[in-house]
Amino acid sequence: MKKIYLKDIAKNLNVSKTAVSLVLNNKGDENKISKETQERIIAYAKKYNYVPNQLARGLSRGKSETIGLIIPNISDTFYAQIAGFVEARAMEMGYTVVFSSSYEKPEKESKLIQSMLNRQVDGLIISSTQKNEEDILRLQESDFPFVLIDRHYPNLDTNYVIVDNFGGIYHATKHLLGLGRKKIGFVTIKSELDAMQQRLLGYIKALDDHGVEQDNRFVSELDQKTYVSDMAEMIKAVTTPEKRVDALLFSTHYLAREGLRALNDMDIRIPDEVAIASFSEMSAFDLVNPPITAVIQPVQKIGDLAVDILVDEMKGDNMIKTKDKRIVLDTNFKIRKSCGA
Amino acid sequence: MKKIYLKDIAKNLNVSKTAVSLVLNNKGDENKISKETQERIIAYAKKYNYVPNQLARGLSRGKSETIGLIIPNISDTFYAQIAGFVEARAMEMGYTVVFSSSYEKPEKESKLIQSMLNRQVDGLIISSTQKNEEDILRLQESDFPFVLIDRHYPNLDTNYVIVDNFGGIYHATKHLLGLGRKKIGFVTIKSELDAMQQRLLGYIKALDDHGVEQDNRFVSELDQKTYVSDMAEMIKAVTTPEKRVDALLFSTHYLAREGLRALNDMDIRIPDEVAIASFSEMSAFDLVNPPITAVIQPVQKIGDLAVDILVDEMKGDNMIKTKDKRIVLDTNFKIRKSCGA
DNA sequence: AACAATAACTAAACCGGTTTAGTTATGTAG
DNA sequence: CTACATAACTAAACCGGTTTAGTTATTGTT
Numbered sequence: 059m060k061k062i063y064l065k066d067i068a069k070n071l072n073v074s075k076t077a078v079s080l081v082l083n084n085k086g087d088e089n090k091i092s093k094e095t096q097e098r099i100i101a102y103a104k105k106y107n108y109v110p111n112q113l114a115r116g117l118s119r120g121k122s123e124t125i126g127l128i129i130p131n132i133s134d135t136f137y138a139q140i141a142g143f144v145e146a147r148a149m150e151m152g153y154t155v156v157f158s159s160s161y162e163k164p165e166k167e168s169k170l171i172q173s174m175l176n177r178q179v180d181g182l183i184i185s186s187t188q189k190n191e192e193d194i195l196r197l198q199e200s201d202f203p204f205v206l207i208d209r210h211y212p213n214l215d216t217n218y219v220i221v222d223n224f225g226g227i228y229h230a231t232k233h234l235l236g237l238g239r240k241k242i243g244f245v246t247i248k249s250e251l252d253a254m255q256q257r258l259l260g261y262i263k264a265l266d267d268h269g270v271e272q273d274n275r276f277v278s279e280l281d282q283k284t285y286v287s288d289m290a291e292m293i294k295a296v297t298t299p300e301k302r303v304d305a306l307l308f309s310t311h312y313l314a315r316e317g318l319r320a321l322n323d324m325d326i327r328i329p330d331e332v333a334i335a336s337f338s339e340m341s342a343f344d345l346v347n348p349p350i351t352a353v354i355q356p357v358q359k360i361g362d363l364a365v366d367i368l369v370d371e372m373k374g375d376n377m378i379k380t381k382d383k384r385i386v387l388d389t390n391f392k393i394r395k396s397c398g399a
Numbered sequence: 400m401k402k403i404y405l406k407d408i409a410k411n412l413n414v415s416k417t418a419v420s421l422v423l424n425n426k427g428d429e430n431k432i433s434k435e436t437q438e439r440i441i442a443y444a445k446k447y448n449y450v451p452n453q454l455a456r457g458l459s460r461g462k463s464e465t466i467g468l469i470i471p472n473i474s475d476t477f478y479a480q481i482a483g484f485v486e487a488r489a490m491e492m493g494y495t496v497v498f499s500s501s502y503e504k505p506e507k508e509s510k511l512i513q514s515m516l517n518r519q520v521d522g523l524i525i526s527s528t529q530k531n532e533e534d535i536l537r538l539q540e541s542d543f544p545f546v547l548i549d550r551h552y553p554n555l556d557t558n559y560v561i562v563d564n565f566g567g568i569y570h571a572t573k574h575l576l577g578l579g580r581k582k583i584g585f586v587t588i589k590s591e592l593d594a595m596q597q598r599l600l601g602y603i604k605a606l607d608d609h610g611v612e613q614d615n616r617f618v619s620e621l622d623q624k625t626y627v628s629d630m631a632e633m634i635k636a637v638t639t640p641e642k643r644v645d646a647l648l649f650s651t652h653y654l655a656r657e658g659l660r661a662l663n664d665m666d667i668r669i670p671d672e673v674a675i676a677s678f679s680e681m682s683a684f685d686l687v688n689p690p691i692t693a694v695i696q697p698v699q700k701i702g703d704l705a706v707d708i709l710v711d712e713m714k715g716d717n718m719i720k721t722k723d724k725r726i727v728l729d730t731n732f733k734i735r736k737s738c739g740a
Numbered sequence: 741a742a743c744a745a746t747a748a749c750t751a752a753a754c755c756g757g758t759t760t761a762g763t764t765a766t767g768t769a770g
Numbered sequence: 771c772t773a774c775a776t777a778a779c780t781a782a783a784c785c786g787g788t789t790t791a792g793t794t795a796t797t798g799t800t
Binding site: 109110111112113114116117122124131132133134135138139141142145146149154155156157158159172173174175176177178315318319322340341342343344345346347348 | 450451452453454455457458463465472473474475476479480482483486487490495496497498499500513514515516517518519656659660663681682683684685686687688689
Binding site: 063064065075076079080083110111112113114115116117118119 | 755756757758760
């Protein structure tokens with residue numbers, strides 16, 4: 059099972075490396091290699107199980123047939139799912155995926171982008187920390203193919219695939235209001251991410267549209283690093299007799315998970331005392347106690363579209379925008395017991 | 400921000416490519432490049448933000464500083480977590496990770512291995528379908544560095560990092576028996592995976608040791624593809640008056656999830672009527688209704704060790720086995736409400 | 741003064757492909 | 771018979787690094 063190289067084929071068949079390379083890249087016809095020679099080459103290559111060295115090929119072609127995926131955290135269900143769809147789609151298109159987690163650190167993200175560029179990825183799919191405008195801008199300026207997912211830079215003119223954060227929360231808030239909840243708390247993470255801002259704005263707009271007064275609004279921002287331990291106290295704070303919320307809307311799935319845990323620990327009845335709903339979900343949200351109403355993100359669409367757009371971009375001949383490359387996807391609203399109907 | 404190459408540095412500093420290459424690879428001293436020249440080169444490289452093309456470097460060195468990770472499914476929490484730890488550890492060690500999901504298909508796995516080899520990965524971490532002995536054997540014979548994780552081939556002499564499946568289930572079964580459960584059902588997936596067999600054996604051994612009679616054992620095997628829809632019927636079958644189990648042990652987390660769903664749907668009280676426990680868990684097992692007792696796998700250890708072993712293996716100078724490379728990790732047992740104590 | 745050793749470099753081969761710019765032999769139009 | 775196409779190839783440059791095998795100038799040794 060010795061490894062075989064292009065030149066071995068050439069030598070053994072008494073043809074040039076050129077001929078072999080052309081034929082194996084399906085350029086035999088257009089380069090007028092005779093049918094017969096083509097067949098000999100193909101047969102030989104198959105017989106000895108020839109496969110080209112992708113590094114060599116990549117080096118000479120200037121492309122690696124690899125795309126880089128940078129996400130905040132591969133262990134998070136949401137990103138794991140996206141990674142799955144991205145990988146599957148990329149493979150269909152003939153690309154390999156290298157991935158790395160930035161853990162929300164801009165410097166890490168910056169290093170990852172650099173490192174992936176060194177490795178000659180042909181394109182990048184990035185769910186950015188959104189604190190790395192510099193690198194994104196540089197990519198943009200150098201016309202390097204990339205797509206932002208999940209998070210984008212509102213003031214930068216890039217390709218992206220995101221969801222309608224505003225609309226998703228707006229809908230959820232409206233729903234809670236429609237069920238008669240008057241004092242809805244919004245629990246979010248301290249973050250400058252536009253996605254998070256939009257969710258907050260969606261919540262506020264819904265309250266406004268429903269004529270809820272300013273002092274009946276409760277927004278709690280928890281720290282990314284300490285939200286697990288801070289959750290209980292925060293819940294206690296918004297359930298004091300003075301504020302007593304009758305609903306809590308969590309801006310993301312892991313907050314909802316911890317919120318649920320805290321509420322259950324404190325024996326606050328859901329949804330009777332406090333109704334809850336979440337933006338984004340986890341695979342067990344339909345099994346927890348009670349099942350959590352959630353705004354569902356179209357994970358597969360995000361992954362598929364990101365790859366499609368990127369591939370289009372990488373083809374390079376896109377002076378013509380073949381498709382719209384700024385995509386805002388609609389969310390779904392899944393009603394479960396936790397919101398009281 | 401023009402891209403700069405090795406030869407540019409050489410040209411502009413009036414030194415040879417060799418000198419630049421040696422210095423930037425920290426081989427300046429051993430090759431007697433003068434301190435002064437070294438400093439000039441390093442300064443220039445830094446100033447113009449030089450970074451080597453990894454394809455070129457990989458090609459000439461014969462290594463890519465990349466490791467391949469092949470798992471059944473990146474969307475599954477268990478593998479997503481492992482992927483996270485593998486990637487983090489690999490990065491520490493200076494490696495990039497490319498990954499792909501086999502979706503339990505041996506042919507897909509085989510293709511992935513091939514494809515990763517073409518891409519010149521320096522080593523592989525594989526959670527195999529365990530139906531691909533051929534490729535694994537070939538890797539073994541060609542001395543290619545690799546480590547199996549989660550699943551291994553019991554009759555092949557490879558490196559691996561797995562958990563004590565037998566022991567984990569044995570412990571769980573014993574625990575249920577200790578709580579007075581007499582008729583414990585075992586729900587598993589139809590599979591030839593050794594891991595699954597071991598879990599079954601652990602269950603049987605525990606019953607044997609406890610003197611449970613043959614006809615008080617209920618093993619149900621569900622199909623990988625249809626377990627979601629088959630679960631309810633299966634549960635119905637083992638809760639008939641004749642068989643009526645008083646406990647169910649699920650051989651893996653997604654079975655437990657669906658089992659819980661079915662039991663809840665049928666209003667079977669857990670743990671009063673039927674106690675349940677699971678091998679392996681999901682992030683919400685402590686929040687579901689009721690929280691599920693589970694055998695916990697040391698995910699981080701699996702990932703970390705896999706990389707450590709692989710790196711050791713890739714260094715190549717391992718005629719001496721620097722460490723034990725067949726590792727069976729202990730599991731943890733996390734008691735929650737679902738098992739009745 | 742002759743020779744060896746050492747410091748400080750470099751030219752060129754090499755990794756394994758792709759691609760450009762030809763070459764040679766044969767056929768065909770004028 | 772000459773000129774020009776065309777079919778069927780190929781030599782060699784190239785991608786951007788690494789590495790081997792030198793080279794040159796200087797210093798040290800006897």
